[in-house]
Amino acid sequence: SQLFSHINILGTNFTKITNQELLNQLKKDSMLHENRFVVTANPEIVLFARQNKKYASILNTADYTTADGIGIIKGAKILGRPLPERVTGYDTLLSLLKFANEQKKRVFFLGAKPSVINKLIDRIKQNYPNLIIAGHHDGYFKDEASIVQKIKQTSPDFVFVALGFPKQEFFINQYRQSSQAIWMGVGGSFDVLAG
Ligand code: UDP
Secondary structure (H helix, E strand, C coil): CCCCCCEECCCEECCCHHHHHHHHHHHHHHHCCEEEEEEECCCCHHHHHHHHHHHHHHHHHCCCCCCCCCHHHHHHHHHHCCCCCCCCHHHHHHHHHHHHCCEEEEEEEEEEHHHHHHHHHHHHHHHHHHHEEEEEEEECCCCCCHHHHHHHHHHCCEEEEECCCCCCHHHHHHHHHHHCCEEEEECCCHHHHHC
16 A cells, blocks of 8 residues: 555565554545455465565555564564554454444455354354345355356455465455455454354
8 A cells, every 4th residue: 555654574565554544444445445455464474475476476466464473573673664563364354344334334255164154154143233244155165266256246345265375365366356345365264253
């Protein structure tokens, strides 16, 4: 994002942004139906990007890249280019679900095992009754095209992709134009949220 400065840590460009700033920004982006790609990068992601050029270049197309892990925060400080705070995928997911509930936004949930996604959807219906579940699918699909078609047809405002890294970032990079949405890879968050 042009609105925030960036700092490079071992090849990944991190956005200097707090939890509150990211949330405010994503709320605005969502209201304006902007297409956005959020990466919450942990040390494993940064290290993987160092040895995979394609993945590194994809990370650098993200609109916001936050430090998901205290290791990144400490590294940034040691390098003399501090980042304000840790911004995790899980916390950001919870904040966005709350917002989606308040604003009756459309959410697509993609990823995790079939039993996990089913439990997650039950939880979402219970805890976020005003959020609209545009669609959902487990993360062990063969027919990628039909998933993308479903996302396109249901026009979600948010697409949360829980395929683990690097799969989720490759997926988002390839298909983010299929809906004018906030796209975010959320790693193992569905497993946590499903309980
Ligand atoms: N997953 C999936 N499809 C796959 C591989 C993984 O849906 O082909 C899911 C898996 O069930 C889990 C998440 O992706 O819910 C990966 O979680 P993990 O904690 O490993 O995330 P990471 O830290 O690797 O991003």
